[in-house]
Amino acid sequence: MVDRLMQGLSKLEYRGYDSAGVAVTATERNRVGVLKRAGELEELRQLVSDREPLSGTVGIGHTRWSTHGPPTDGNAHPHTDESGRVAVVHNGIIENAPALREELGGDGVTFRSETDTEVVPQLIAAHLAAGRDPEAAFRAAVARLEGSYALAAIVAGTDAILVAREDSPLVLGVTEDATYLGSDVPAFREHTDQVVYLHDGEYARVEPGGFEIADAAGDPVDRPPETVEWDPEETGKAGFDHYMLKEIHEQPRALRQCLQGRVDERGGQVSLPEVANLDPARVHLLAAGTSYHAAVYGAWLFRHRGIPAQAFYAHEYAISAPPGDDALVVGISQSGETADTLSGVREAQRRGAATLAVTNTVGGTLAREADEALYIRSGPEIGVAATKTFAAQQTALNLLVLSMAAGRESRAVIASLRDLPGDIQRILDESAAPAVAAAFETAPAYFFIGRGLHHPVALEGALKLKEISYSHAEGFPAGELKHGPLALVTEETPVFAVVTGTDEAARKTIGNVKEVEARAAPVVAVTDGQSDVKRYADHVLQIPASHPRVAPILTNVQLQLVAYHVARRLGRSIDRPRNLAKSVTVE
Amino acid sequence: MKPDCGVVLAAGEGTRLRPLTQNRPKPMLPAANRPILEHVLETLVEAGVGELVVVVGYKRDRVQEHFGPTFRDVPIDYVVQDKQLGSGHAVLQARATVDGPVLVVNGDRVIEASMVEAVAKRFATTGSPALALLEHPRAHEYGAVRLEGDRVVDLVERPAEGAFRLINAGIYAVDEALFDRLETTPRTDGELGLTEALAAHIDGGGRLEGVVTEGLWADATYPWDMLVLSRAVLEANRASHAQTSPGVHVAPSASVHETAVLEGPCVVGPDCEIGPGVALGPNAALGRNATVGANAIITDSLVDVDTRVGAGSTLIDCVTGQDVALGAGTTVAGGPAEIAFHDRVFHSAALGAVFGDRARAGGAVTAEPGALVGPDATIESGVVVGGQVPPGARVVR
Numbered sequence: 001m002v003d004r005l006m007q008g009l010s011k012l013e014y015r016g017y018d019s020a021g022v023a024v025t026a027t028e029r030n031r032v033g034v035l036k037r038a039g040e041l042e043e044l045r046q047l048v049s050d051r052e053p054l055s056g057t058v059g060i061g062h063t064r065w066s067t068h069g070p071p072t073d074g075n076a077h078p079h080t081d082e083s084g085r086v087a088v089v090h091n092g093i094i095e096n097a098p099a100l101r102e103e104l105g106g107d108g109v110t111f112r113s114e115t116d117t118e119v120v121p122q123l124i125a126a127h128l129a130a131g132r133d134p135e136a137a138f139r140a141a142v143a144r145l146e147g148s149y150a151l152a153a154i155v156a157g158t159d160a161i162l163v164a165r166e167d168s169p170l171v172l173g174v175t176e177d178a179t180y181l182g183s184d185v186p187a188f189r190e191h192t193d194q195v196v197y198l199h200d201g202e203y204a205r206v207e208p209g210g211f212e213i214a215d216a217a218g219d220p221v222d223r224p225p226e227t228v229e230w231d232p233e234e235t236g237k238a239g240f241d242h243y244m245l246k247e248i249h250e251q252p253r254a255l256r257q258c259l260q261g262r263v264d265e266r267g268g269q270v271s272l273p274e275v276a277n278l279d280p281a282r283v284h285l286l287a288a289g290t291s292y293h294a295a296v297y298g299a300w301l302f303r304h305r306g307i308p309a310q311a312f313y314a315h316e317y318a319i320s321a322p323p324g325d326d327a328l329v330v331g332i333s334q335s336g337e338t339a340d341t342l343s344g345v346r347e348a349q350r351r352g353a354a355t356l357a358v359t360n361t362v363g364g365t366l367a368r369e370a371d372e373a374l375y376i377r378s379g380p381e382i383g384v385a386a387t388k389t390f391a392a393q394q395t396a397l398n399l400l401v402l403s404m405a406a407g408r409e410s411r412a413v414i415a416s417l418r419d420l421p422g423d424i425q426r427i428l429d430e431s432a433a434p435a436v437a438a439a440f441e442t443a444p445a446y447f448f449i450g451r452g453l454h455h456p457v458a459l460e461g462a463l464k465l466k467e468i469s470y471s472h473a474e475g476f477p478a479g480e481l482k483h484g485p486l487a488l489v490t491e492e493t494p495v496f497a498v499v500t501g502t503d504e505a506a507r508k509t510i511g512n513v514k515e516v517e518a519r520a521a522p523v524v525a526v527t528d529g530q531s532d533v534k535r536y537a538d539h540v541l542q543i544p545a546s547h548p549r550v551a552p553i554l555t556n557v558q559l560q561l562v563a564y565h566v567a568r569r570l571g572r573s574i575d576r577p578r579n580l581a582k583s584v585t586v587e
Numbered sequence: 588m589k590p591d592c593g594v595v596l597a598a599g600e601g602t603r604l605r606p607l608t609q610n611r612p613k614p615m616l617p618a619a620n621r622p623i624l625e626h627v628l629e630t631l632v633e634a635g636v637g638e639l640v641v642v643v644g645y646k647r648d649r650v651q652e653h654f655g656p657t658f659r660d661v662p663i664d665y666v667v668q669d670k671q672l673g674s675g676h677a678v679l680q681a682r683a684t685v686d687g688p689v690l691v692v693n694g695d696r697v698i699e700a701s702m703v704e705a706v707a708k709r710f711a712t713t714g715s716p717a718l719a720l721l722e723h724p725r726a727h728e729y730g731a732v733r734l735e736g737d738r739v740v741d742l743v744e745r746p747a748e749g750a751f752r753l754i755n756a757g758i759y760a761v762d763e764a765l766f767d768r769l770e771t772t773p774r775t776d777g778e779l780g781l782t783e784a785l786a787a788h789i790d791g792g793g794r795l796e797g798v799v800t801e802g803l804w805a806d807a808t809y810p811w812d813m814l815v816l817s818r819a820v821l822e823a824n825r826a827s828h829a830q831t832s833p834g835v836h837v838a839p840s841a842s843v844h845e846t847a848v849l850e851g852p853c854v855v856g857p858d859c860e861i862g863p864g865v866a867l868g869p870n871a872a873l874g875r876n877a878t879v880g881a882n883a884i885i886t887d888s889l890v891d892v893d894t895r896v897g898a899g900s901t902l903i904d905c906v907t908g909q910d911v912a913l914g915a916g917t918t919v920a921g922g923p924a925e926i927a928f929h930d931r932v933f934h935s936a937a938l939g940a941v942f943g944d945r946a947r948a949g950g951a952v953t954a955e956p957g958a959l960v961g962p963d964a965t966i967e968s969g970v971v972v973g974g975q976v977p978p979g980a981r982v983v984r
Binding site: 236237238239240244250253256259260261264265266418419421422423425426428429473 | 610641647648649650651654655656657663665667840842844857858860862876878891892893909910945
């Protein structure tokens with residue numbers, strides 16, 4: 001049991017965590033066995049092998065990413081009640097935890113952790129003490145909770161896992177002889193491809209013989225398992241040193257998948273049946289992190305085709321949405337579980353807006369809740385720093401705009417999209433990024449500038465470098481540099497200028513490059529070589545010539561490689577950077 | 588005990604296949620429309636191998652990305668051979684990863700599962716290392732073998748013509764003792780061949796089983812051999828997609844205009860676009876996402892992944908690398924050709940032209956028979972190109 005829990009936790013390592021733990025019990029016990037540790041999973045593994053073996057027929061495990069209380073052994077999950085009879089793991093945030101702690105404290109309960117989660121086992125224990133059976137006690141406890149949660153609880157003396165979900169992902173894996181439970185499919189994907197997603201407000205009881213789902217009112221829910229298509233073979237590093245490097249190299253494949261069956265170059269047509277009914281007067285794109293940069297890019301593409309469009313940070317949109325109830329609201333999230341994006345989309349739905357999910361996760365919360373879903377088809381992304389999914393988001397947004405607003409350029413754009421896999425392979429084969437990284441690995445700061453469609457590339461280039469190298473990096477629209485940030489530019493701070501083509505944007509960006517040169521800053525040009533920007537550059541990262549709408553997908557690949565190689569030279573934890581989680585399921 | 592693990596040697600570049608190997612090792616070159624190595628792994632899995640070890644080196648990212656951590660649910664371990672110091676050295680790199688007897692095959696040659704099965708079976712029944720043999724009319728060009736009964740008594744590289752009829756087919760079953768033998772076999776010019784260790788094993792009084800096999804056994808030494816290899820794979824019906832008519836294989840995601848004529852054997856990979864009036868085949872293989880413009884004619888040719896063939900082009904006996912762009916009206920009229928290559932002159936090679944990865948040809952370029960255009964070279968419109976064009980060169984009128 002413990003081995004299998006550890007195996008599942010290791011499959012979820014990619015989500016990022018700072019502590020981990022397991023709990024196991026069986027019907028003949030009066031306490032649950034709990035082992036937990038702050039730090040890497042390896043620490044917990046050591047603890048498991050040092051201690052008396054835990055055995056049992058039901059178990060729960062957890063990797064924690066701190067929100068309430070620092071990463072310590074005590075704050076790691078599972079949490080137990082005072083008697084050690086109940087153990088609980090929890091994702092999400094219990095917003096009324098302070099009030100509940102105070103109330104329980106008034107009844108004489110002593111808390112041992114600083115977490116919001118600990119109120120749950122204590123509440124369950126209180127209801128057990130009041131004579132309720134474990135399931136009734138669990139439901140009564142959950143009924144008191146406000147906030148977001150995916151909860152799993154075990155009670156000594158029983159062999160059931162009690163489960164509840166509200167605004168946090170939870171999925172069951174079904175086989176003939178076991179039932180698995182996880183916040184994401186990879187946790188048990190090696191055991192089964194049959195899954196049942198739990199919906200908000202639902203409960204489940206998982207037992208050795210199977211499971212039962214009930215809705216908030218307690219009525220049984222009959223939901224047949226779905227088959228997930230993700231191949232477990234995609235969840236290993238395959239000889240690459242990091243998942244991030246593997247995923248960078250998988251981009252040609254990911255984009256082939258994204259384009260397959262959707263483009264007809266000869267006819268100049270894109271077919272996306274999933275959005276055929278949408279004809280928006282305007283578009284709001286909501287996202288956070290890397291996906292937000294895709295949103296900025298997508299908004300530009302829409303505006304270029306005459307459709308008013310704007311990108312928003314989803315967390316800002318959720319608290320102060322702009323006017324425009326006739327807007328199509330597009331939520332962009334790789335995992336489909338990003339709490340901020342979900343809350344932005346929910347706010348839009350509350351106001352009656354049509355919604356579209358652009359996501360990588362079939363069956364994820366965003367895809368289920370939005371009116372329509374456009375899948376980017378990247379396959380699982382394990383590295384915390386998004387790479388192939390950003391390229392696929394950019395590609396999918398191009399397809400979306402082509403399908404909603406075709407024009408004379410469509411055929412040329414489609415041809416360039418079809419050339420993307422080969423063009424990216426060329427960059428992977430020939431990139432000078434390792435040499436650029438070697439030249440600037442010790443720089444005190446890095447700046448990225450780009451204009452128009454290359455502005456989001458500048459933002460993303462900086463974010464990627466920050467995330468995995470822990471170096472200070474900032475991206476700006478090229479024209480903004482002289483309005484302030486130029487004060488930070490010195491001969492020690494490399495400036496990455498993203499310039500393709502020879503249009504006005506290129507000419508003006510080259511003007512900004514000259515401003516930087518005058519301050520003796522080293523310049524790295526990311527370019528297709530059509531302009532003379534190379535004359536002002538100390539280093540060149542070359543991309544193949546492509547359609548202007550498509551070129552930002554290529555320039556970004558060069559910056560991914562720079563970030564990777566800088567982080568690698570600095571010895572950073574590339575696949576699991578400090579303080580960051582793969583999918584941010586809290587607001 | 589039957590060996591459950593297959594060790595595949597895929598670290599070498601294959602320098603005689605330049606310029607096709609600029610960006611990937613020889614095992615990743617296409618036999619018809621998928622890599623040679625994919626055929627090899629498929630063969631091992633068909634033969635019942637439950638564990639794969641792939642020895643990688645030159646441009647290993649390409650191998651690792653293509654196959655990932657498993658092939659048809661069989662786990663793959665990648666072992667890195669940094670310097671290509673012979674097949675024996677390559678096998679030794681895998682020693683720490685494997686446990687018990689193993690099958691060893693080359694990653695750059697298409698073989699049949701029955702050959703692998705026969706070698707595995709012989710090893711299981713005799714407990715001695717075993718080697719697949721083939722009858723070959725030109726045994727003197729290969730590693731030849733003399734057999735007494737079932738026992739190999741002599742291994743000779745490139746013997747005198749007519750002295751031998753059996754060759755080493757490059758499929759081995761070996762055990763721990765042979766790994767030990769490899770550790771102690773002296774290197775020749777820094778290199779260690781697997782056959783040298785086997786010869787030392789025989790000289791030391793050890794028994795080496797020879798298993799005479801037959802079937803598809805095809806590889807490529809020079810660029811023009813790629814066409815022969817592809818033809819062999821097409822004729823053996825080992826293209827990757829279901830037939831749409833006899834000998835014609837078209838991936839479901841490919842788009843073929845209704846007026847295009849496909850003549851088998853031929854294969855059209857996923858995501859390809861074939862324009863109106865195109866005549867494709869016989870013996871034509873299009874890799875994934877290739878684009879063929881209206882009225883092009885492609886016969887006895889290999890068109891690799893992401894390549895564009897312009898409208899009205901004629902390609903006969905032509906090999907393209909990946910992401911090549913040939914303008915409208917490109918003419919490759921076919922072999923035979925006389926080719927001076929690697930200090931040798933090859934007479935009557937069946938080659939129209941080779942275009943290395945990402946070569947670009949403008950409109951109405953004509954290739955003289957045997958033209959070898961390097962990767963990233965640009966041929967401007969209207970040029971008649973012949974001989975060898977270096978990588979990255981620009982050829983103007």
